Amino acid sequence: xxxxxxxxxxxxxxxxxxxxxxxxxxxxxxxxxxxxxxxxxxxxxxxxxxxxxxxxxxxxxxxxxxxxxxxxxxxxxxxxxxxxxxxxxxxxxxxxxxxxxxxxxxx
Amino acid sequence: xxxxxxxxxxxxxxxxxxxxxxxxxxxxxxxxxxxxxxxxxxxxxxxxxxxxxxxxxxxxxxxxxxxxxxxxxxxxxxxxxxxxxxxxxxxxxxxxxxxxxxxxxxx
DNA sequence: TTGACAGGCAACCATTTGGTTGCTTATAAA
DNA sequence: TTTATAAGCAACCAAATGGTTGCCTGTCAA
Numbered sequence: 001x002x003x004x005x006x007x008x009x010x011x012x013x014x015x016x017x018x019x020x021x022x023x024x025x026x027x028x029x030x031x032x033x034x035x036x037x038x039x040x041x042x043x044x045x046x047x048x049x050x051x052x053x054x055x056x057x058x059x060x061x062x063x064x065x066x067x068x069x070x071x072x073x074x075x076x077x078x079x080x081x082x083x084x085x086x087x088x089x090x091x092x093x094x095x096x097x098x099x100x101x102x103x104x105x106x107x
Numbered sequence: 108x109x110x111x112x113x114x115x116x117x118x119x120x121x122x123x124x125x126x127x128x129x130x131x132x133x134x135x136x137x138x139x140x141x142x143x144x145x146x147x148x149x150x151x152x153x154x155x156x157x158x159x160x161x162x163x164x165x166x167x168x169x170x171x172x173x174x175x176x177x178x179x180x181x182x183x184x185x186x187x188x189x190x191x192x193x194x195x196x197x198x199x200x201x202x203x204x205x206x207x208x209x210x211x212x213x214x
Numbered sequence: 215t216t217g218a219c220a221g222g223c224a225a226c227c228a229t230t231t232g233g234t235t236g237c238t239t240a241t242a243a244a
Numbered sequence: 245t246t247t248a249t250a251a252g253c254a255a256c257c258a259a260a261t262g263g264t265t266g267c268c269t270g271t272c273a274a
Contacts, residue, residue, distance in 0.1 A: 004120055011118035012232080013111055016189075023192065031250065043233055045251075064241040064250050079186055082123075085130065119262080137221065150263055152221075171220050171271040 002054070003082065006074045009054035014039065015047045022057060022070040029065045109161070110189065113181045116161035121146065122154045129164060129177040136172045 009015055018033060034044050048068060051057045055074050060067050116122055125140060141151050155175060158164045162181050167174050 007114075007118045007123070011114045014232085016114070029250075039232090040234065041251080042235085042253090046232075061251095066251065121262085138219090146262095147264065148221080149223090149265085153262075168221095173221070 003078060005054040006056065006078055009050050009056055010075075012047070012050075014043075015051055018044070018047055018051065019056065019070060022068060026069050027067045029067060033068065110185060112161040113163065113185055116157050116163055117182075119154070119157075121150075122158055125151070125154055125158065126163065126177060129175060133176050134174045136174060140175065 014037075017037075021033060022028060030041065030045055030048065033048070034041050037044060048057065048059075052059060056071055058069050058071055060069070121144075124144075128140060129135060137148065137152055137155065140155070141148050144151060155164065155166075159166060163178055165176050165178055167176070
């Protein structure tokens with residue numbers, strides 16, 4: 001729940017791109033994430049480490065491959081605690097609705 | 108509307124703190140923003156320049172003082188375009204409600 | 215009109231960041 | 245049991261970042 005790490009992790013376009021890739025297809029390997037990324041594998045690995053440190057992704061090792069999964073919790077946390085602040089007028093109604101949707105929809 | 112500039116601007120804790128100060132009291136001068144910030148005036152000025160570059164604040168010069176105003180638009184833009192992506196399940200309902208509230212409440 | 219005060223400009227500095235290359239380790243397949 | 249493949253480790257590098265100090269400019273008030 002370290003806001004600073006999350007903001008710093010999101011500050012880099014390459015890392016946001018990695019998140020995008022994982023968003024559209026979750027559970028990719030390091031090598032898969034490298035494809036057409038115009039960056040060395042090691043550079044990507046570093047970015048992934050930063051994202052994982054910020055808890056924006058998690059990973060599982062299966063044999064010699066490592067799968068990467070996006071984690072929406074910190075990003076939603078920031079949206080909740082920080083960004084929505086700037087639309088306080090709507091916050092109450094919005095979070096009430098969200099809660100209702102979550103309660104109703106499960107997860 | 109440059110996402111990258113906004114993310115980069117938000118990546119620094121001092122800058123987020125400055126936005127916090129402007130959020131709780133808008134229209135502060137540079138010197139006012141410096142108070143108990145344990146940083147030189149010039150450092151603060153640089154941060155403000157970065158925030159202004161990212162369109163997160165605007166400023167007006169009145170005589171020899173310069174007033175700084177927070178601008179929620181880019182932050183809401185990011186929340187809309189990027190962050191809500193990670194809660195797509197709710198997006199439709201949420202944005203519909205937002206729109207309704209805005210139409211109803213005026214700006 | 216002359217201080218005092220708000221802010222701007224520019225040079226400089228240490229550290230962090232984003233990237234590289236080269237080599238090693240571990241697992242899967244021939 | 246080799247060999248190829250996925251990933252990790254470490255050293256290194258240039259550029260960006262966050263900060264400093266010193267001095268300049270412009271405006272208000274005594």
